[in-house]
Amino acid sequence: MSRKEKREKKQSNKTIRKLIVTFLFVICVCTVLKYAQNFIRNDITGRTNLIVNNSNITADLEKSIFIENGAVYISKEDVSNFFDPYIYFDEKYNTIITGSENRISALEIGKTEMKDNGSTVRISAPAIERDGTYYLPLSELDDIYNMGVEYIEETDVVVVESLNRKSVMADSNKDNSVKYKPTAISRTVDNIVRGEAVTLVNDSEEDGWIRVRTKRGILGYVKENTLTNKITMREDIKPSPKVEGKISLVWDYYSEYAYAPERTGHIKGINVVSPTMFTLVERRKR
Numbered sequence: 001m002s003r004k005e006k007r008e009k010k011q012s013n014k015t016i017r018k019l020i021v022t023f024l025f026v027i028c029v030c031t032v033l034k035y036a037q038n039f040i041r042n043d044i045t046g047r048t049n050l051i052v053n054n055s056n057i058t059a060d061l062e063k064s065i066f067i068e069n070g071a072v073y074i075s076k077e078d079v080s081n082f083f084d085p086y087i088y089f090d091e092k093y094n095t096i097i098t099g100s101e102n103r104i105s106a107l108e109i110g111k112t113e114m115k116d117n118g119s120t121v122r123i124s125a126p127a128i129e130r131d132g133t134y135y136l137p138l139s140e141l142d143d144i145y146n147m148g149v150e151y152i153e154e155t156d157v158v159v160v161e162s163l164n165r166k167s168v169m170a171d172s173n174k175d176n177s178v179k180y181k182p183t184a185i186s187r188t189v190d191n192i193v194r195g196e197a198v199t200l201v202n203d204s205e206e207d208g209w210i211r212v213r214t215k216r217g218i219l220g221y222v223k224e225n226t227l228t229n230k231i232t233m234r235e236d237i238k239p240s241p242k243v244e245g246k247i248s249l250v251w252d253y254y255s256e257y258a259y260a261p262e263r264t265g266h267i268k269g270i271n272v273v274s275p276t277m278f279t280l281v282e283r284r285k286r
Helices: 003-038 076-082
Strands: 049-052 066-068 071-075 088-090 095-099 104-108 113-116 119-122 128-130 133-137 147-152 157-162 167-172 176-179 188-192 197-200 209-213 219-223 227-234 249-251 272-274
Touching: 071 076, 076 133, 095 133, 188 219, 197 227
Parallel strands: 049 157, 249 272
Antiparallel strands: 066 071, 071 133, 088 095, 095 104, 104 113, 113 119, 128 133, 147 157, 167 197, 167 227, 176 188, 176 219, 197 209, 209 219
């Protein structure tokens, strides 16, 4: 083989090696891009996390929640966004009015009592004003909003569950790693031991994986076949209509001197009787 042929062959081999290295580099980059999302840390650190019905809504809060004297505080604006869209502040009485379908609560700022459907109830933490923002003691309003509120100090997480939503729990049948994504190569966000109970976020599987919430308030995935003893703790409670068909409403009356008759049965043609109170003041002619 001539010197020229040797030189050309050497150059050809060098070119082939460059192509192979480039190809391997591209494969590595594609692999990293495909699986890197399984390891990206998107944890919200440095602030108390809020889990509402198995969704972490911390990033969507207008103001950070905080714990003070054992109470979980949340801003009035965030209560409006997530729990009660009709909440409002009564400037005249320095009072926040909030409630749910069957409950109305009035919390005067700074007072350790509230009005619950007209009755005075003692509370351990008052509504407060801080830096121009009003905060409510969410943990004191669990009955008003029909929900459970738990603060997990170990992980600085508040878990809120609506008590009218279905809840299913299961036990781990092995020491288990809870994954950030539904894949074995994803990073581990929590560890659970054999026999430890978890809350199922949903009933559906994703390639054999199921999303759970651990007792430390951490959301992640485990293999569905590593769970056993599934128990439905609570079924969905769907509100039933109070009135069937069209509404036919009248206002009842109330007087300082006479009372409305007792309603011992249905009024023909009427299916809603709404109480009302008003005052008549005599105005003398000038």
